[in-house]
Amino acid sequence: MLLPLLAAFLGFVVVAGLGFALAGPSSTASAKTLKRAQSVTGRDAAREAVRRPGGAQEQRRKQIVQTLKEQDRAQKKARLSIAARLKQAGLEISVTVFWIASAGLAVVAFLIALVLRQPPLIGIGLAFAAGLGLPRWVLGFLTAGRVKKFTAAFPDALDIVVRGIKSGLPVHDSLRVIAKESPEPLAGQFNRLVESVGMGMSMDQALEKMHAEMPTSEVRFLAIVLGIQAKTGGNLAEALGNLSSVIRARKLMREKVKALAAEAVASASIIGSLPPLVALLLFITAPDYVRLLFTDPRGHILLGIGAVWMTCGILAMRKMINFKL
Structure with missing residues (x-):
């Protein structure tokens, strides 16, 4: 007799649970749930209203920072132009005259290479260095001294x-x-x-x-x-x-940094000048031994590789010893 009663009770519980689940909660519970949802929604709206001005301020701050960065990039680009650099160096010449002088130096360097019976590739490299590198280096040197x-x-x-x-x-x-x-x-x-x-x-x-x-x-x-x-x-x-x-203190700090970095600058100068000096000494003492680098195509490749690695090393050392205040 207990088994049928237990089965009937479990069936009633199952049917009641399914009915409660399908019909939903009572009206009292629904009212409490609705009130709770409204309070939570109101609280979230209030929080959103509080956050919104801050979000607007944050967006405004980002726009201002972006505008300042764009202006700084535009000013740096303007300062790096040839016309601006000529003014900074104190030279009263136009950009056209500067480019004409650069082209003239390139032509002279190429003609000197041809007179010395060097390969055309070396002449082009010398012309490139004399036409673009040398004038800009002189311009930077004059600007640094004036500043x-x-x-x-x-x-x-x-x-x-x-x-x-x-x-x-x-x-x-x-x-x-x-x-x-x-x-x-x-x-x-x-x-x-x-x-x-x-x-x-x-x-x-x-x-x-x-x-x-x-x-x-x-x-x-x-x-x-x-x-x-x-x-x-x-x-x-x-x-x-x-x-x-403040400016005098900055100058004093700059001089202190320069004094502390003097040893590193001297070491970098010695290391950077050793390979060209050794090559020059070998060319003076044993010209036949070094001449293959300039007459053989494989020597040209080796010279190019050596120049690239020397440039990379010099730039790395310059980055390590260059302190900006």
């Missing part, structure tokens, strides 16, 4: 502005004193700055033009300080005095 002179005299120019402001002179008159009393290239740059401001250009635009001709961090710092002071006010003499101290 170094400008940076060395820049803190003294800021001190002139500070003393002029403390004595009651306007900023424009203090800049004019720098243009008259400072050495080149500082005098020329500030003279153009004063002329640009006198012709109606704003100080920010004039400093931006000055930075294009002399792309140094010091000019950028000066532009930032003057721009912030023009918008917020404050003691300009104190701000420029602090900037002068």
